[in-house]
Amino acid sequence: xxxxxxxxxxxxxxxxxxxxxxxxxxxxxxEEMQAFIGKERLHxxxxxxxxxxxxxxLKRGLSKTSVARRLASARTFFRFLANxxxxxHNPAEAVRxxxxxxxxxxxxxxxxxxxxxxSIRGTGFFDARDRAIxxxxxxxxxxxxxxxxxxxxxxxxxxxxxxxxxxxxxxRIVPFGTKAREALEAYLPLRKARLERLGKPEERALFVNxxxxxxxxxxxxxxxxxxxxxxxxxxxxxxxxxxxxxATHLLExxxxxxxxxxxxxxxxxxxxxxxxxxxxxxxxxxxxxxHPRARKRRDGGDKHGKDGE
Numbered sequence: 232x233x234x235x236x237x238x239x240x241x242x243x244x245x246x247x248x249x250x251x252x253x254x255x256x257x258x259x260x261x262e263e264m265q266a267f268i269g270k271e272r273l274h275x276x277x278x279x280x281x282x283x284x285x286x287x288x289l290k291r292g293l294s295k296t297s298v299a300r301r302l303a304s305a306r307t308f309f310r311f312l313a314n315x316x317x318x319x320h321n322p323a324e325a326v327r328x329x330x331x332x333x334x335x336x337x338x339x340x341x342x343x344x345x346x347x348x349x350s351i352r353g354t355g356f357f358d359a360r361d362r363a364i365x366x367x368x369x370x371x372x373x374x375x376x377x378x379x380x381x382x383x384x385x386x387x388x389x390x391x392x393x394x395x396x397x398x399x400x401x402x403r404i405v406p407f408g409t410k411a412r413e414a415l416e417a418y419l420p421l422r423k424a425r426l427e428r429l430g431k432p433e434e435r436a437l438f439v440n441x442x443x444x445x446x447x448x449x450x451x452x453x454x455x456x457x458x459x460x461x462x463x464x465x466x467x468x469x470x471x472x473x474x475x476x477x478a479t480h481l482l483e484x485x486x487x488x489x490x491x492x493x494x495x496x497x498x499x500x501x502x503x504x505x506x507x508x509x510x511x512x513x514x515x516x517x518x519x520x521x522h523p524r525a526r527k528r529r530d531g532g533d534k535h536g537k538d539g540e
Contacts, residue, residue, distance in 0.1 A: 232270055236261065239311050248399040252376070260304035274318050278325040281305055289329070299328040338475040343464055344369060348410070350462035356421045361454055363411070363418040364438055367393070368470050370411035372477035372495055375470035379448045381437040388412055397496040405494050
């Protein structure tokens with residue numbers, strides 16, 4: 232079984248181009264399923280046993296989203312076994328995922344985003360670094376993992392562009408604004424001086440920690456939460472909140488949805504369209520003001536009179 236799992240992980244990386252974090256999650260799911268069904272008879276697993284395993288997760292308080300991911304892991308694993316001739320069929324294909332409502336993404340208002348970004352006034356290394364990270368997360372709308380994975384050579388200042396490696400190891404070029412460029416220009420000399428003092432001048436990571444190593448995604452998440460609290464924004468904000476905020480504010484300004492899709496690196500336009508739900512009130516008001524069949528005359532009749540034609 233250990234050899235099978237190793238081959239499966241290699242398949243996820245080479246054939247499916249999954250990220251390291253996704254591969255770890257799939258491995259954890261398969262190991263838990265194996266413990267539930269039994270290692271010696273996993274190749275004989277039935278749809279009923281897989282349903283029971285998923286139901287157990289729900290009873291223990293797992294979210295429907297997490298259970299749906301477990302099912303995706305099982306389907307992928309048994310499909311791999313079937314294609315390799317190790318099982319006759321995929322028992323997970325007959326199992327339906329629990330329906331989970333997709334919550335609207337949280338975001339900061341334009342005022343809140345400005346308060347957060349202008350709250351860091353120090354000129355030392357950590358203040359300059361954190362300001363650069365926040366400006367880039369908001370200015371480019373990149374994922375926290377993409378920001379943590381940036382190297383110096385991924386950044387250009389003229390034009391203001393950053394090359395990121397997203398999901399599935401896909402690379403895209405994303406623009407960022409003047410404020411992000413100014414923050415990065417203030418940070419880079421301090422970064423260089425710190426690395427030279429630590430004896431690590433060859434470090435390529437764009438954002439580094441106190442020891443001169445690459446700053447992790449988890450550290451960036453903690454930083455965002457801490458900075459929001461210090462700015463007086465008592466929201467459960469994350470780096471993804473800044474990504475959602477950037478997309479929402481672009482939509483409010485009239486940016487093209489497909490252009491935003493390309494910037495965010497969404498494979499499907501449907502994913503990007505979720506951000507339109509955040510601005511329903513503004514959309515409804517604009518409709519009432521602009522659409523000829525929505526406007527009403529001041530005398531109470533519609534534009535074309537009693538019959539409406």
